[in-house]
Amino acid sequence: MPLIAIEDVKKRYGDNEVLKGIRLSVEAGEVIAIIGKSGSGKSTLLRCINGLETIDEGSISVAGAYLGQSELELKTLRLKVGMIFQQFNLFPHLSVGRNVMISPMIVKGMPEAEARELAKKNLERVGLGMKFDAFPEQLSGGQQQRVAIARALSMQPQALLCDEITSALDPELVNEVLAVVRSLADDGMTLLMVTHEMRFAREVCDRVVFMHQGKVHEIGPPEELFTNPKTPELQQFIGMTH
Numbered sequence: 001m002p003l004i005a006i007e008d009v010k011k012r013y014g015d016n017e018v019l020k021g022i023r024l025s026v027e028a029g030e031v032i033a034i035i036g037k038s039g040s041g042k043s044t045l046l047r048c049i050n051g052l053e054t055i056d057e058g059s060i061s062v063a064g065a066y067l068g069q070s071e072l073e074l075k076t077l078r079l080k081v082g083m084i085f086q087q088f089n090l091f092p093h094l095s096v097g098r099n100v101m102i103s104p105m106i107v108k109g110m111p112e113a114e115a116r117e118l119a120k121k122n123l124e125r126v127g128l129g130m131k132f133d134a135f136p137e138q139l140s141g142g143q144q145q146r147v148a149i150a151r152a153l154s155m156q157p158q159a160l161l162c163d164e165i166t167s168a169l170d171p172e173l174v175n176e177v178l179a180v181v182r183s184l185a186d187d188g189m190t191l192l193m194v195t196h197e198m199r200f201a202r203e204v205c206d207r208v209v210f211m212h213q214g215k216v217h218e219i220g221p222p223e224e225l226f227t228n229p230k231t232p233e234l235q236q237f238i239g240m241t242h
């Protein structure tokens with residue numbers, strides 16, 4: 001059974017059908033890049049998987065739990081799936097360590113000492129063990145995004161959804177964040193990434209999903225999609241990104 005099963009998902013905003021029947025199965029440990037033009041529905045798909053948006057038709061399940069409409073089901077789902085955004089959204093008035101500790105304490109009722117140990121471990125995992133007591137404004141954008149990754153990891157998710165997590169960074173800071181994502185992939189984390197980093201998609205991802213007008217237009221291993229795109233839409237998209 002796949003870790004994430006997306007079946008015939010449709011999503012509308014008013015008359016605008018943004019997702020037009022998405023089917024996608026993600027196995028545990030898979031790393032998937034989602035690419036496509038602006039407006040093709042990439043972010044909406046991630047937000048639906050995390051339960052930030054409701055779906056109009058179809059079903060989404062994560063580790064056997066279905067994304068239903070009830071608050072309890074939503075909460076269960078959100079505990080299984082972490083999400084990282086383009087903006088880091090750290091609490092400016094809390095130390096880095098507290099930023100990472102706060103969700104497990106509040107959402108899971110984890111005792112403070114345990115949350116502190118977990119935060120230390122996850123900050124070390126993203127190379128920021130020494131920044132535990134620093135404040136977000138004292139960090140570079142790349143470091144802040146790595147804190148956001150540590151914060152997502154502190155919820156011990158079964159999958160991480162990354163929505164253009166390097167797009168707000170200066171070019172010289174992109175690689176340090178991608179290196180952390182690469183190490184998570186090496187450790188077996190299931191990752192779904194909306195990304196414009198085609199080289200990263202090629203090197204790190206097991207499969208690439210090309211979305212076009214609310215549908216999965218092409219899907220396959222990166223070497224296949226990038227070297228031998230089947231549709232004119234993907235050929236054009238690849239041409240644009242080179």
Ligand SMILES: Nc1ncnc2c1ncn2[C@@H]1O[C@H](COP(=O)(O)OP(=O)(O)OP(=O)(O)O)[C@@H](O)[C@H]1O
Binds near residue numbers: 038040
């Ligand atoms: N909250 C919303 N209300 C109304 N329409 C929305 C909303 N969110 C997204 N849309 C519309 O849904 C479509 C898909 O948007 P989405 O952000 O998923 O695309 P995307 O492929 O992620 O694009 P980008 O690469 O620009 O982020 C767009 O036409 C957008 O205007």
